[in-house]
Amino acid sequence: MISDEFKKMSLTEIDKELKTLQRLVYKLRLDLGTNQSKESHKLRALKLKIAQLNTLKHGLRATGTKMSKTIIVTVHRYKAHPKYKKRYRVSKKYYAHDPEQKCAVGDEVTIYACRPLSRLKRWTVVAPHK
Numbered sequence: 362m363i364s365d366e367f368k369k370m371s372l373t374e375i376d377k378e379l380k381t382l383q384r385l386v387y388k389l390r391l392d393l394g395t396n397q398s399k400e401s402h403k404l405r406a407l408k409l410k411i412a413q414l415n416t417l418k419h420g421l422r423a424t425g426t427k428m429s430k431t432i433i434v435t436v437h438r439y440k441a442h443p444k445y446k447k448r449y450r451v452s453k454k455y456y457a458h459d460p461e462q463k464c465a466v467g468d469e470v471t472i473y474a475c476r477p478l479s480r481l482k483r484w485t486v487v488a489p490h491k
Contacts, residue, residue: 372419382411416474418455423468423489431482432457432464434472457484464489 370378386407392398418436425433434455439448456479457472464470464486471487478485 370417375414375417375419379411379414382407382414386411417471417487418473418484419471420490421455421470421472423464423466423470424454426459426462426464426466430459430462432459432470432486434470434484455484456481457486458482459486 386404389398389400389404389407393401393404418434421434421436423432424435434457436453436455437450438453440451441448455472457470458475458478469490471490472484473487474483475485477483
């Protein structure tokens with residue numbers, strides 16, 4: 362589960378933290394490969410923190426709030442066709458748990474991964490940014 366310190370971070374703070382953790386992982390792997398370090402147990406902890414930070418999604422727009430205590434967040438991204446190289450838009454819907462029902466359609470939200478709450482809900486709203 363993700364810790365509360367990560368939930369309160371802004372997007373720029375999370376990016377900085379990710380970069381520093383990735384640098385530490387790189388340095389530790391290099392030291393382990395050249396037998397300069399015997400601290401292989403630290404590598405697992407660093408990778409776990411990186412995975413936890415990657416489960417946070419910031420700056421997403423709520424697109425649906427018709428279900429009780431649930432919001433739908435749609436993420437659009439562009440993908441290139443492997444042969445023809447034409448770009449096309451791909452959409453992904455995330456169903457997120459909103460216990461206080463504070464979010465409205467069009468609100469910017471931050472969500473994080475959690476245990477499955479229903480057949481489709483695997484995310485929880487941290488905070489809506491009006």
